[in-house]
Amino acid sequence: MTEPMVNVPLFDIAHSRAGDKGDRLNLSLILFDQALWPWILESVTADRVKAQFSDRSPSHVERYVLPQLCAMNFVIDQVLEGGVNRSLALDRHGKTLSYHLLAIQISIPKRLAPLR
Template sequence: MRARLHDIAHARTGDKGDTSTLSVFPYRDEHYPDLVRELTSEAVRRHLSTHIRGEVIRYELPNVCALQFVCRRSLDGGVTTSLALDTHGKSLSSRLLSLEIDLP
């Protein structure tokens, strides 16, 4: 079964310089293994390819059932140097939640 990520999870975003951090939390703990399996660094990089020009590093946080993605070169130079409308990258989390994943 295919589902949009926003149907099973929510996300928070942070930023520093030209790096965004995207943290994804399932609404229900039993969906954490699905996120680990489906939400790879490559999947995030591919889905956000128009915004992320650098590497994407994934960190697994099983004690809190979360995944964190550190996205380098994602803010067009950073808050103080970018001409982008969303220099903080807050919309990246919403865009990420539109990703479709497979659920058992």
Template sequence: MKLRDIAHSRTGDKGDISNISVVAYDPKTYEALRTWITADRVKQHFSGIVHGAVVRYEIPSLSALNFVMQEALGGGVTRSLALDAHGKCLASALLDMEIPDGVVAR
């Protein structure tokens, strides 16, 4: 299944930093998200795009994870030659991440 099947996201960017929050549709799936969607997996998912550190913050009261990705926007939105590489596009790409069967109990 795709991450988008069990969560939605909010995004932001500042300079060369992209910020993506992943929010579980159902609080019952938050623990599975917390276990599976690690900073390392997000960094691997964006290999070739994110060149800096990825830090994950947990927000259990919202059933959410927040990822701050350094060196993620080709120098920043106003400096990058990419047409649309800022946060909103990266959030969509993150929601395309595959979640293996059995990670989320249904």
């Protein structure tokens, strides 16, 4: 018998921070509950993040896994419209893009889902 699963957005189970260097965005993903690590590790891949940011046409996404912290770091190339000094975007640093990462939905066991 398989256990019941539910879909949750990452913002229910993790937080994120953003940074930038030129046209490169750096996003962390840090879990609130380490029990969810296996599902995050399997579900939140570089390809999944690249697909989430497809409207910004990233050239490459690299995922760095930090299992001792139950965290990941994503380096996303060419999503800041040239970076702080070149972009006309309102959020040239990409700080609000952490929320775009946290909008990804993943499937986790219902028993581990946060109460709403």
